Amino acid sequence: MSSPAMSSPSLPAAPHAALTEPKGVRVLLIATAIGFLALFLLLPLAVVFAEALSKGLGNYLATFAEPDAQAAIRLTLLVALISVPLNVVFGIAASWAIAKFDFRGRNLLITLIDLPFSVSPVVAGLIYVLIFGSQGVLGPFLQRHGIEIIFAVPGIVLATVFVTFPFVARELIPLMQDQGTTDEEAALTLGASPWRVFLTVTLPNIKWALLYGVLLCNARAMGEFGAVSVVSGRIRGLTNTMPLHVEILYNEYNYVAAFGIASLLALLALVTLAGKTFLEWRHADALAGRGAH
Amino acid sequence: MSGAAALGLPVRAASRRRFRRPSAMPGFRLTFGFAVAYLSLIVLIPLAVLLLRASALGPSGLWDLVTDSRNLAALKTSFGLSLAAAAIDAVFGLLIAWVLTRYTFPGRRLIDALVDLPFALPTAVAGICLATLYSGNGWLGAPLEALGLKVAYTPLGILVALVFVGLPFCVRTVQPLIAEIDRSSEEAAAILGASRARALATVILPPLIPAVLTGFALAFARAVGEYGSVIFVAGNLPYVSEIAPLLIVIKLEEFNYTGATAIAAVMLLMSFGALLAINLIQDFSRRRFGHV
Numbered sequence: 001m002s003s004p005a006m007s008s009p010s011l012p013a014a015p016h017a018a019l020t021e022p023k024g025v026r027v028l029l030i031a032t033a034i035g036f037l038a039l040f041l042l043l044p045l046a047v048v049f050a051e052a053l054s055k056g057l058g059n060y061l062a063t064f065a066e067p068d069a070q071a072a073i074r075l076t077l078l079v080a081l082i083s084v085p086l087n088v089v090f091g092i093a094a095s096w097a098i099a100k101f102d103f104r105g106r107n108l109l110i111t112l113i114d115l116p117f118s119v120s121p122v123v124a125g126l127i128y129v130l131i132f133g134s135q136g137v138l139g140p141f142l143q144r145h146g147i148e149i150i151f152a153v154p155g156i157v158l159a160t161v162f163v164t165f166p167f168v169a170r171e172l173i174p175l176m177q178d179q180g181t182t183d184e185e186a187a188l189t190l191g192a193s194p195w196r197v198f199l200t201v202t203l204p205n206i207k208w209a210l211l212y213g214v215l216l217c218n219a220r221a222m223g224e225f226g227a228v229s230v231v232s233g234r235i236r237g238l239t240n241t242m243p244l245h246v247e248i249l250y251n252e253y254n255y256v257a258a259f260g261i262a263s264l265l266a267l268l269a270l271v272t273l274a275g276k277t278f279l280e281w282r283h284a285d286a287l288a289g290r291g292a293h
Numbered sequence: 294m295s296g297a298a299a300l301g302l303p304v305r306a307a308s309r310r311r312f313r314r315p316s317a318m319p320g321f322r323l324t325f326g327f328a329v330a331y332l333s334l335i336v337l338i339p340l341a342v343l344l345l346r347a348s349a350l351g352p353s354g355l356w357d358l359v360t361d362s363r364n365l366a367a368l369k370t371s372f373g374l375s376l377a378a379a380a381i382d383a384v385f386g387l388l389i390a391w392v393l394t395r396y397t398f399p400g401r402r403l404i405d406a407l408v409d410l411p412f413a414l415p416t417a418v419a420g421i422c423l424a425t426l427y428s429g430n431g432w433l434g435a436p437l438e439a440l441g442l443k444v445a446y447t448p449l450g451i452l453v454a455l456v457f458v459g460l461p462f463c464v465r466t467v468q469p470l471i472a473e474i475d476r477s478s479e480e481a482a483a484i485l486g487a488s489r490a491r492a493l494a495t496v497i498l499p500p501l502i503p504a505v506l507t508g509f510a511l512a513f514a515r516a517v518g519e520y521g522s523v524i525f526v527a528g529n530l531p532y533v534s535e536i537a538p539l540l541i542v543i544k545l546e547e548f549n550y551t552g553a554t555a556i557a558a559v560m561l562l563m564s565f566g567a568l569l570a571i572n573l574i575q576d577f578s579r580r581r582f583g584h585v
Contacts, residue, residue, distance in 0.1 A: 018483040019476065021493075026396055033392040034404065036385050040457055041410045043432065044422035051425060094328035101321050103313035109329075111572075116336055118564040120518025121416075122538040123557045126545065127339035130346055135550050137342060161335055181318050194319035216412070223415025226520035230542060243417040243521070250421050250525065262418040269413035276413075277406040 048266045051259035063260030071237040072245035072261070075153070079228075079241060080221040083160040087217055088210070091168025096202075099176030100184070110173060116165040124162045125230025128155055151233030156241065159227035164217045171213035172206055175287065179205055208286035212279050219272040223265055340561070347558035350551065358555035363531055364540060368559065371537040374448060375516035378455030379463075383509040386463025387501070393464070394471040408464050411457055416521025423454050424525040446528030451536060454522040459512030466508035470501055503578035507571050514567040517560060 020026070053060050063069055094113060098106055116124065131137050132149040142149060149155045183205065187197045203210075225243040232239040234248065242261055249258035279287065313321065347355060358364065393405050411419065427434040427445040434445055444450050474497065482492035520538040528534040537556055544553035 018489065019479055020395070021489055029388060030392050030396055030398050033385075033389045037389065037404060037407060039433075040453075040460065041407055044419060044426055044457070045410065045414070047422040047426050047432070048418060090328060090331045093324040094332075097321060097325035097328050100318045101313055101316055101325070103321075103325070109332075111568075112332060112337065115340075115568075118514045118518075118568050119340070120520065120538050120557075120560055120564070122520050122541050123343070123518065123561060126541060126553055126557050127343045129545065130342055130550065130554065131339055133550075135548070158335070162339075165336060181316070185317055188317060188319070197319075219413050223413075223418070225415060225417040226538065229520075230545060243415050246417050246421065247525075255425075258421060262415075262421060265415045265418050269410065269415070269418075272413045273406050273409055276409065277402075281402075 045266060048259055048263050051255055052263040054259075055256045059256050060260050060263075063257045064264075066257070068236050068240065069245060069257070069261060072240045072242045073264070075156075075240065076222050076242040078153070079156055079160050080218055082157050083164060083221050084214060084218050086161055087164055087168050088214060090165075091172055091213060092210075094169045095172035095176050096198075098173050099179075100181050113169050113173075114166050116162050119162075121163055121224065121226030122230055124227040125159050128158050128162075128231055150231055151235065151239060153239065155231035156228050156239060159231045160221050160224055163224050163227050164220045167217035167220065168210065168213035171209045171216075171287070175206060175209045176202075205286075208279055208283040212276065212287055215272050215275050215279075219268060222268055343554060343557060343561065346550075346554045350555060355555055355558070358552060359559055363535075364537075364552075364556055366532045367535045367537045367540040368556070370448065370451070370533075370535060371517055371560075372563070374451050374455055374536075375513050375519075378452055378459055378516050379509045379513035381452075381456050382459040382463040382512045383505050386460060386508055386512075387467055387505055389460075390464045390467040390471055394468055409461050411459075412461050416458070416519070417525075419457060419522040420454065420525035423450070423457065423522065427453065427526060445526050446534070448527075448534050450526035450528065451523050451534060454526050455516040455519060458519050458522055459516050462511035462515065463505070463508035466511065467501055467504045470504045474500075500582045503574050503582065506574050507578075510567050510571045510574065514564050514571075517563060517567075 021029070052063075064073075094109075097103075098109060129136060129150055132142060132155065133139055134143065134150075136150075149158070183201050184197050187201045188194075192200070223243055224241075225247070228241055229244055229247070232241065232244055234240055234244055236248070240248065242265055246258050246261045246265070249255075249261065350358065359368070389408065393401060393408075424445055425431050427437070427450060429435065429438055429443075429445070431445070437444055442449075444453060478496050479492055482496045483489075487495070518538060520536075520542075523536055524539055527536060527539070529539060537560055541553045541556050541560075544550075544556070
C-alpha cells in the first residue's frame with residue numbers, strides 16, 4: 001500500500017484522516033474490488049489462452065491452417081472493412097448536423113441514434129429476416145430477382161452495421177458540441193471552401209475521438225455474435241464469421257480449435273483496450289463526453 | 294453554439310418557429326439528410342416493420358403468444374436474472390468505481406482499463422470461457438461442485454454471464470461523478486463533527502444514487518437482450534434455463550416468424566421502457582443535483 005502522500009494526480013492533496021476511510025476499511029474495499037474483478041473478468045480471459053495452448057503450440061497454430069478457419073477470418077475482416085467505414089461516414093455526417101446546427105428535434109435525433117444499443121442483438125438480426133427473409137416483406141421480390149441478403153454476406157454486413165451504429169457518432173457529437181463553430185466560421189470568413197474547412201479545421205480537431213470511436217466500432221464489428229448468427233445461416237467457408245466459427249467448433253467439442261480462434265478475438269479485445277486506454281491517457285483533452293457505453 | 298449567436302447577431306424571435314436557426318455554417322442539408330436517411334433505412338424502418346408485424350397479431354393474439362407457458366418462462370428467466378445481475382453490478386460497480394477513483398494502489402491503472410473488458414471481448418468468447426471455467430472440471434466449477442454448488446448449465450450460470458456483461462456500465466456511469474465530488478461538502482461534514490460513516494451515508498452517497506440507478510438500468514437493458522455469452526453457460530433447458538433471446542432464435546429456426554416477432558416485440562418495448570427510465574433519472578438528477 002502506498003502512503004497517502006503518493007496520491008494519484010486526480011486527488012488534489014493527501015486527504016486528511018477525517019476525509020477518508022480508516023486504513024482497514026480501505027484495504028478491505030480494495031481487496032473486494034480486485035477480488036471481484038479477478039473472479040469475473042481476469043479468470044475468464046485467462047481460460048482462453050490456457051485452453052487454446054492446452055495441447056501445445058503446434059496444435060494451436062494448426063488451427064489457423066484450416067481452410068474454414070481462414071475463410072472465417074477473411075469474412076470477419078471483410079465485414080468490418082465494409083461496416084466500419086459506413087458508420088464512420090454516418091457518424092461524421094450526423095455529428096456535423098447535430099453539433100454545428102441548432103434545429104428542432106435535435107435531442108430526439110441523438111436518442112434515436114443511440115437506439116441500437118438498447119436493442120437485443122438477436123432482435124437486430126430478426127428485423128432484417130422479417131424484411132429480406134423468404135417470408136419477409138421484400139422476400140418474394142428478392143427471390144424473383146435472385147438477390148441473396150439473408151444467409152449471405154449482405155445480411156451479415158447489415159446486422160453488423162446495426163449493432164455498431166452509434167459508436168462513432170456518440171464519440172463525436174459531445175466533442176463537436178463542445179468545440180462549437182467559431183474555428184470553422186473563421187476559416188469560412190478567410191475564404192476556405194466548405195470541404196477545405198472540414199479537412200483542415202474540423203478533422204484535425206476530432207481525429208482522436210474519431211480514432212477512439214473506430215476502435216470500439218471495429219471491436220464490436222469483428223466480435224458480434226447474436227445478430228450475425230440470426231442472419232448468417234452458418235454456412236461453413238461462406239457465411240461463417242470468426243465468432244460463429246468459435247461456436248461451431250465448440251459445439252463439436254473441438255476445444256483447442258474453438259479457443260484458438262477465440263484467442264485471436266481475445267487478442268483483438270486486448271489491443272482495443274490498450275488503444276482505448278492510451279487515447280484516454282495521452283489525448284484526454286481531445287476526447288469529450290467520456291461515459292458508459 | 295449557433296452561428297448567429299456566436300457572431301453576436303440578434304436571434305430573431307421568429308426563428309423559434311423555424312425548423313432550424315440560421316447559421317453561416319455550410320453542409321446542413323447534406324449531412325442532416327444523409328444522417329436521417331441512413332438512420333431510417335438501417336434502424337427505424339426495420340424496427341417499425343417488426344412492431345407492425347407484431348401489432349398485426351392484434352392485442353389478444355399477441356397476449357396469447359406471450360403468455361404461452363414456455364415463452365412466459367423464458368421471459369421471466371430473462372427479466373428476473375437480468376434484474377438480479379444488474380443489482381449485483383450496481384453494488385460492486387459503485388464499490389469498484391469508488392476504489393478506482395479515491396484510493397491509490399499498485400496496478401490501479403491496469404485494473405481501471407480491465408473494467409471495459411466485457412465491452413471489448415466478443416460475447417461468444419466470454420460464453421465459452423465462462424462455460425469452461427464453471428463446468429464440473431473447470432477451475433472454479435470443480436471446487437464449487439465439491440461444495441455442492443452447480444453453476445454451469447443452471448440459472449446461476451446465466452446470472453454469472455449477465456453480471457459479466459453488465460459490470461462496465463455500472464462502473465463507468467458512477468466513476469466520473471465520484472471524481473467530480475466537491476470535497477468541501479465532505480470537509481464541512483467532518484468539521485461539523487460527522488463521523489466518516491455518517492458523512493458517507495448523508496453527504497457523499499446520495500448525489501451518486503441517480504448515476505447508480507442509470508448504471509443499473511443500462512446493465513439491465515443490456516442483460517435482457519444478451520445472447521452470446523449466455524447460451525454456452527446456460528444449459529438452455531426449456532422452463533428452467535432458457536432465455537428469451539434464445540427462444541427467438543429457436544422459433545426462427547422452426548420458421549415460426551410470428552412467435553419470434555411476438556417475443557421480440559415484448560423485449561423491444563421493455564428496452565424502450567428502460568431507456569425512458571434512464572432519461573427520467575437523468576432529468577431528475579439534472580434538476581436535483583445539477584449533473585447527470
